[in-house]
Amino acid sequence: DAGVIQSPRHEVTEMGQEVTLRCKPISGHDYLFWYRQTMMRGLELLIYFNNNVPIDDSGMPEDRFSAKMPNASFSTLKIQPSEPRDSAVYFCASTYSGNTIYFGEGSWLTVV
Amino acid sequence: QQPVQSPQAVILREGEDAVINCSSSKALYSVHWYRQKHGEAPVFLMILLKGGEQKGHEKISASFNEKKQQSSLYLTASQLSYSGTYFCGTAAGAGGTSYGKLTFGQGTILTVHP
Numbered sequence: 001d002a003g004v005i006q007s008p009r010h011e012v013t014e015m016g017q018e019v020t021l022r023c024k025p026i027s028g029h030d031y032l033f034w035y036r037q038t039m040m041r042g043l044e045l046l047i048y049f050n051n052n053v054p055i056d057d058s059g060m061p062e063d064r065f066s067a068k069m070p071n072a073s074f075s076t077l078k079i080q081p082s083e084p085r086d087s088a089v090y091f092c093a094s095t096y097s098g099n100t101i102y103f104g105e106g107s108w109l110t111v112v
Numbered sequence: 113q114q115p116v117q118s119p120q121a122v123i124l125r126e127g128e129d130a131v132i133n134c135s136s137s138k139a140l141y142s143v144h145w146y147r148q149k150h151g152e153a154p155v156f157l158m159i160l161l162k163g164g165e166q167k168g169h170e171k172i173s174a175s176f177n178e179k180k181q182q183s184s185l186y187l188t189a190s191q192l193s194y195s196g197t198y199f200c201g202t203a204a205g206a207g208g209t210s211y212g213k214l215t216f217g218q219g220t221i222l223t224v225h226p
Contacts, residue, residue: 042114043199043201043216048213100156100159101156101201103154103155104153105152105153106153
């Protein structure tokens with residue numbers, strides 16, 4: 001079975017540009033999470049969805065960040081405008097009302 | 113609030129044992145353990161639920177003390193493949209807005225040498 005699929009795997013962009021990260025959760029999963037990982041702050045939950053509805057976005061750092069889940073098989077995390085401090089690995093993860101949360105391979109973002 | 117893991121780093125030789133602790137200041141419903149190798153995604157190891165039994169996976173097991181809001185991960189007869197960063201993720205509740213909302217510890221770096 002395919003796992004959580006994220007794209008792009010790596011992105012280097014200039015400050016001020018818009019960045020869109022994409023995620024396809026595991027089929028049948030009803031929860032989707034966006035995490036950010038940095039050396040300084042570790043793994044932080046940004047936002048999560050249940051049945052495509054955003055449940056908790058309290059971890060989203062600021063208005064420059066937005067996330068959508070238009071259907072059960074696709075989600076985006078957008079940063080506009082991007083800043084160097086947004087450089088991090090962004091993980092998408094999913095689970096089915098169950099206990100195991102599966103992570104994607106991550107999107108490595110560098111903002112210069 | 114982020115759970116606290118200890119120790120921050122462990123260095124072992126193959127065959128040695130290690131214990132990684134995870135402590136929270138909040139009442140917990142579940143504790144999840146993950147291992148992450150450099151440049152890769154965190155990989156699920158096991159979950160412990162409130163009221164549940166101690167879990168085991170090969171030579172890796174874990175316990176959950178609900179009263180103390182603590183969990184420990186036990187690695188016995190360590191192998192080179194055990195090297196990586198171990199994270200505990202804690203959830204305060206089940207269902208509703210708490211479900212799956214894991215707060216991760218800062219990680220424990222485990223290095224196993226031949």
